[in-house]
Structure formats: structure tokens, C-alpha cells
Amino acid sequence: MALIRILVIFIVLWLVVRLVRRHLLPPGRGGVPRKAGKMLRCEHCGTFVPAEEAVSEDGHVYCSQEHRRLAGEGDGD
Ligand SMILES: [Zn+2]
Incomplete structure (x- = not known):
């Protein structure tokens, strides 16, 4: 069934394009900004x-988890 193969390839391509576009495009451009929440300071x-x-x-x-760990260990040094 070549048709199903072609369909699967199209679906995979579509998903890849979506992912790439989401990563390449800066937030707030070409759509509703997803990260409109507040910013917290490490x-x-x-x-x-x-x-x-x-x-x-x-x-x-x-x-990050790394800085949480570092901050917790920083007392003794
Ligand atoms: Zn940090």
C-alpha cells in the first residue's frame, strides 16, 4: 500500500515542520504568545x-535543578 506510506511520510513531515517552526520563531510572533506568565528570579x-x-x-x-542543588550545598564551603 504505497498510499499509506505517502500519508505517513506527509504526517511525519508536517510534525517536523511544526516542531521546527515552533523552535525557530521567537515567541509572540505569528501567534498568541504562550509564555505570558510571570518571570521568577533565580x-x-x-x-x-x-x-x-x-x-x-x-x-x-x-x-534549574542544578542551581537548586548548588544553592543547597553552598552553605558549608
Ligand atoms: Zn540559576
Whole structure:
């Protein structure tokens, strides 16, 4: 069934194009901005990150799991 093969190839291509476009296009251009939420400041490095990407623990906010870990270990050194 060559037709099904062609259909599958088209669907895969469509998904790839969608993913590539989503990554290449800056947010807020060509559509509704998805990350309209508030920005939180990492307590370790001071970088602002979207609230949904931030790592929070006991009321402290970090940009990544790495900085959460580093901030927690930084007391003794
Ligand atoms: Zn950080």
C-alpha cells in the first residue's frame, strides 16, 4: 500500500515542520504568545526564568535543578 506510506511520510513531515517552526520563531510572533506568565528570579545566579520553568523549593526559586542543588550545598564551603 504505497498510499499509506505517502500519508505517513506527509504526517511525519508536517510534525517536523511544526516542531521546527515552533523552535525557530521567537515567541509572540505569528501567534498568541504562550509564555505570558510571570518571570521568577533565580536566587543562585539571578537569571529570570518563566514561572513554569523555574524550580522552587521551600519558597526559594531557582532557574534549574542544578542551581537548586548548588544553592543547597553552598552553605558549608
Ligand atoms: Zn540559576
